[in-house]
Amino acid sequence: MAIEGIDASRIQSMLSQLKQAAQRPDTAALPAAGSASAQGTQKLDFAEALKASLNQVNSMQLQSEKLGQQFVLGDDKVSLSDVMITGQKASIAFQATVQVRNKLVSAYQDIMNMQV
Template sequence: MKTGMIDTSRIEAMISQLKAAATRPEQGVKGVGSAVPDGEPATRVDFASALKASLDQVNGAQRRAEDLGKRFVLGDDSVNLSDVMINSQKASIAFQATVQVRNKLVSAYHDIMNMQV
């Protein structure tokens, strides 16, 4: 369902992905996924760390796009224009989705604050 210019179905999909990421087992110390033995519950990740991981992914996409753009401008032959444009668009879409999630969270916060107890 679209409200104005915001597609709420995509925001809800991103929130469900964050919830799914919060229930995944934590990664091992060296970056290798830790195996959870049968019978033991998976450790939960809090919302703040799941949100931070998502923001770090968006930041990484923006940095990669910026780095490719700089390398292309400086004349690096290993970087072509299509890679620069694709990475730039990926970073832009990721940032726009993040802004929409932020707006949805702020709206939910205002709704909760306006509730009568």
């Protein structure tokens, strides 16, 4: 049984979305004009990017659950393969999210252990 890696097109899509979000002029994300940190540069809001990613994983899981319920109820429009594929996609997305969380926690611990 071969285990496939994460689809490279999805990674490229996510990177392009992050780049587009970083280039978008968002006045709410900019510091106030009178503040000392206002230098004309825009910053990508990490919290918003993380929230959007978590919302996408959640929607994948909800869609998987909904398809499973439709299949169990005997909906002719839903096949077993669709249910299984959607479930695997949701599972892989969740596993990737857990790995990102683990890396973030590890990076945080490394930073906190640095000597100043």
